[in-house]
Amino acid sequence: MKLSSRDASAWLRKPDPKTPAALIAGEDAMRVATRRKEVIASLIGPEGEVELRLTRIPGAELRKDPALVLDALKAQGFFPGPRVVLVEDATDGLAPVLGSALQDRAEGDAVLIVTAGGLKATSPLRKLFEGHRAAVSIVLYDDPPGPEEIAGLLAKAGLERVGAEARTVLSGLARDLDPGDFRQTIEKLGLYKIGDPADVTIEDIEAVAPRSSEAEPDSLLAIVAEGRSGEIAAVLRRLYAQGVGPVAICVAALRHFRRLHQAASDPGGPGQGAARLRPPVGGPRRDAVIRQAGLWGGARLESAIGLLVETDLQLRSSSQAPPHALVERMLIRLAMMVRR
Numbered sequence: 001m002k003l004s005s006r007d008a009s010a011w012l013r014k015p016d017p018k019t020p021a022a023l024i025a026g027e028d029a030m031r032v033a034t035r036r037k038e039v040i041a042s043l044i045g046p047e048g049e050v051e052l053r054l055t056r057i058p059g060a061e062l063r064k065d066p067a068l069v070l071d072a073l074k075a076q077g078f079f080p081g082p083r084v085v086l087v088e089d090a091t092d093g094l095a096p097v098l099g100s101a102l103q104d105r106a107e108g109d110a111v112l113i114v115t116a117g118g119l120k121a122t123s124p125l126r127k128l129f130e131g132h133r134a135a136v137s138i139v140l141y142d143d144p145p146g147p148e149e150i151a152g153l154l155a156k157a158g159l160e161r162v163g164a165e166a167r168t169v170l171s172g173l174a175r176d177l178d179p180g181d182f183r184q185t186i187e188k189l190g191l192y193k194i195g196d197p198a199d200v201t202i203e204d205i206e207a208v209a210p211r212s213s214e215a216e217p218d219s220l221l222a223i224v225a226e227g228r229s230g231e232i233a234a235v236l237r238r239l240y241a242q243g244v245g246p247v248a249i250c251v252a253a254l255r256h257f258r259r260l261h262q263a264a265s266d267p268g269g270p271g272q273g274a275a276r277l278r279p280p281v282g283g284p285r286r287d288a289v290i291r292q293a294g295l296w297g298g299a300r301l302e303s304a305i306g307l308l309v310e311t312d313l314q315l316r317s318s319s320q321a322p323p324h325a326l327v328e329r330m331l332i333r334l335a336m337m338v339r340r
Helices: 005-013 029-044 059-064 067-074 092-104 124-131 147-156 164-176 179-192 202-208 217-225 229-241 246-264 270-275 283-316 323-337
Strands: 021-026 054-058 084-090 111-116 136-140
Touching (some): 005 029, 005 136, 005 147, 029 111, 029 136, 054 059, 054 067, 059 067, 059 084, 059 092, 084 092, 092 111, 092 124, 147 164, 164 202, 164 217, 217 246, 217 283, 217 323, 246 270, 246 283, 246 323, 283 323
Parallel strands (some): 021 111, 054 084, 084 111
16 A cells, blocks of 8 residues: 555554565665664564564565565574565566565565665556555655654654754754755764753754755745745855855746646645646655645735746846845745735
């Protein structure tokens, strides 16, 4: 079965040991590897691999010897306890082999965990797991960790006392850093605060955060579309320092708000409108488009597009207005519009 983003997050945090098999796929190899490691540790415990209750099968080896996976699923280990068979770097060509193994798997056999790279919605491997009545299919998108995932990372690092301002800064870091780098930053923060009962502060985060983190235009657009005007200036400074110009930011913002307008104007509502966008958006990004389109509504989005077009023309004209200040003022005005 295919899990929604929320259900997938819950399953990854606490996988059901009764699930016979799970597919974890995504473009970000580090995110897939991290999630796979957490799931296996939850299923077999910290000593599971030492006790030989984990069998690893590279996808390339399984292609050469299709019997490997079923033999591993049914093998009896020397140590008692649940077992896991991990098939790494699987491709669509292994769908028949894995389908046969799932069909022959019986209760009491090992749990099958399969990892893969980016798979299309029409992928035979995805269809195999999505169509199975008990197996689960989880696709990890290249989106920043959400509040629930950040809270889970903080709890795992032993960071229970985190103030509102510090959480805002961590949310910004989650958008700016790669998922693996952000996870390492949280782990470093946990080590940094060992023995310190005080709340986590912005200064604590700055002490462990990477110095070379880069902002992304997408993170700026999310800030603007969600009305977080207080965060705009800091992200803009980082973008300008990276060489992103005012015109490029304005063009990206115009494209984003036109997509929101298209979703909001659909007769079937923002959900159906987001599904009809081309190029398509999926996962948390689709959820963000639906949320933002619903927050703005068609009328305000038309006003926003008008302001963006006006600013774009002004930037390309012979106007003497400072372009950096012009874009910052325009973005703040947009962020304020959504609050009205």
